Amino acid sequence: MPLIAVIGAQWGDEGKGKVVDLLAEKADLVVRFSGGPNAGHTVLNPYGEFRLHLVPSGIFYPHTRCLIGNGVVVSPAVLLEELEHLQKKEVDTSRLFISNRAHLIMPYHTLLDKLEEEARGSKALGTTRSGVGPAYMDKVARLGIRVGDLLDKEGLLSRLRFVLKQKNILLTKVYGTPPLSLKEIHHQYCQYGDRLAPFICDTEPLVKQALERGELILFEGAQGTLLDIDFGTYPYVTSSSPVVAGAFVGLGLSPTKIDYVLGVLKSYTTRVGGGPMPTELRGKTGESIRQIAHEYGATTGRPRRCGWFDAVAARFSTYINGFNGVALTRLDVLDTFASIKVCTGYKVNGDIIHQFPNNSAVLQRCQPIYEELPGWQCSTTHLRHFGELPPPAQSYVKRLEELINCPISIISVGPRREQTIIARPIL
Numbered sequence: 001m002p003l004i005a006v007i008g009a010q011w012g013d014e015g016k017g018k019v020v021d022l023l024a025e026k027a028d029l030v031v032r033f034s035g036g037p038n039a040g041h042t043v044l045n046p047y048g049e050f051r052l053h054l055v056p057s058g059i060f061y062p063h064t065r066c067l068i069g070n071g072v073v074v075s076p077a078v079l080l081e082e083l084e085h086l087q088k089k090e091v092d093t094s095r096l097f098i099s100n101r102a103h104l105i106m107p108y109h110t111l112l113d114k115l116e117e118e119a120r121g122s123k124a125l126g127t128t129r130s131g132v133g134p135a136y137m138d139k140v141a142r143l144g145i146r147v148g149d150l151l152d153k154e155g156l157l158s159r160l161r162f163v164l165k166q167k168n169i170l171l172t173k174v175y176g177t178p179p180l181s182l183k184e185i186h187h188q189y190c191q192y193g194d195r196l197a198p199f200i201c202d203t204e205p206l207v208k209q210a211l212e213r214g215e216l217i218l219f220e221g222a223q224g225t226l227l228d229i230d231f232g233t234y235p236y237v238t239s240s241s242p243v244v245a246g247a248f249v250g251l252g253l254s255p256t257k258i259d260y261v262l263g264v265l266k267s268y269t270t271r272v273g274g275g276p277m278p279t280e281l282r283g284k285t286g287e288s289i290r291q292i293a294h295e296y297g298a299t300t301g302r303p304r305r306c307g308w309f310d311a312v313a314a315r316f317s318t319y320i321n322g323f324n325g326v327a328l329t330r331l332d333v334l335d336t337f338a339s340i341k342v343c344t345g346y347k348v349n350g351d352i353i354h355q356f357p358n359n360s361a362v363l364q365r366c367q368p369i370y371e372e373l374p375g376w377q378c379s380t381t382h383l384r385h386f387g388e389l390p391p392p393a394q395s396y397v398k399r400l401e402e403l404i405n406c407p408i409s410i411i412s413v414g415p416r417r418e419q420t421i422i423a424r425p426i427l
C-alpha cells in the first residue's frame, strides 16, 4: 500500500483537513510532520465540527493510528485541550503517538512571538502568536526543549534553568517585561509530562513498521507551500517547511518511499496575515467570497484576505512539490458568480512574467493578468461525478489543470465527506 502526502499549495487554509479526513478512511497511519498549533484543520464529520491544531485529522477513524512527528512543535497546553475536547465527543484518542524528538513550545515562545510582532510595528508578519516561530528558532539555535525531556523531571529542570536564564535576559533587558519563573514553568511542564507520557515514544519505528507491513500512510501537511520558510513569500512566511520535502526530515524517512504527492488548492485564493498576494480583491467581490465561504482564520478568527485563483503561484507550488495530482477544494464557493477570473501571469515594471518571483518586494508590485471564464450560477453541492458538473464548471477545472500542468483528481463541493467528486483515481 502506498505512502501519500497531502500538501497545501497556497498560503494555507486550502482545506487539507477535509481531504485528509476523507482519505484517512483507508489509511492505517496519519502523520503530521511540520508546523504546530498555528495550523487549524477544520473537519466536519459524524462526530461534529472540529478545528484540529495538532492532532492529525485521521483521529476519527477507529483503525487509524495518528502520529505527531519530530518536525512538529508541540504546545502541550493546546494539545491537551484538543485531546480533552475530542474525548468529550467520544473520539478515541488512544491511537495518538508523539515523537520524543518533537520540540516543545514553552511559555517564553508565545510571549516572545507577541513581543516580536509588536516590535515589528507596521512590518508585523501577522503571525498566529502561538509561539511557533520562536520555538523553531530555539530548535535551530540548539536551545530547544523536546517532548522527550518531559519524561525526565530532573533533566528538564537543569535544561530549563540553562535556557530560561538567557530568555529572561532577553525579556527583561530587551523587552522590559518581568522575568518568567523557573519553578512555575517546571511545575507546569512536569504536569504536562505526566498527562502526555502515554503518548510519547520513538515514532520512526512506527513509520518503518507500517511501511514494512505495506500499510497506507498519509502525510498531513500543515500551512502551505507559499508560507514555506525557503520557498514562500519570505519574510512573510511560517518558520517550518510545509513543502513535501519537509516531511522526510520531519519524520525521519527517505524520499524514495513516497508514492503520491497530492497538492491541495482552493478554487480561489486566501491568505491570512501580512505579505504580498497579487490576486487579493479588496472590494465587494473579495467580501462576497469571504462571506459565502466564511473565510475567517480557524486558529485566530481573523478575516482571511480573498482573491481569484492565482495560477502562477499554483504552478510554482506544483513544481516545488512535484504534485502527482491536485485536490481542488471549495468549488461550490464560486457557484453564484456570473464570471470567474484566473490569474495567468503578472505585470511588473512594464514586463509580463509567468514565473513566481522569489522576492516579496517584487511580488508586492506584481499586477495580476486575468483570464475571465463564464460562471455556472447554479449549486454544485449535491453533485458527485465530474460529468454532472455544469459545463462552465468543468471548463474551469480543465483550464486550471492546463495552467498548473497537473491533473485535478479530487474536487470538493462542500464541507462534508460525501460532498466530494473523485475525478481521477489516486494511484
Ligand code: IMP
Binding pocket: 011, 012, 013, 038, 039, 040, 125, 126, 127, 128, 129, 130, 131, 132, 133, 222, 223, 227, 236, 237, 238, 239, 272, 273, 274
Ligand atoms: P506563524 O506560523 O504563527 O509564525 O505565522 C506566520 C505566518 O503564517 C502568518 O502570516 C500566519 O497567518 C501564517 N500561518 C501560519 N499558520 C497558518 C495556517 O495554518 N493557515 C494559514 N496561515 C497560517
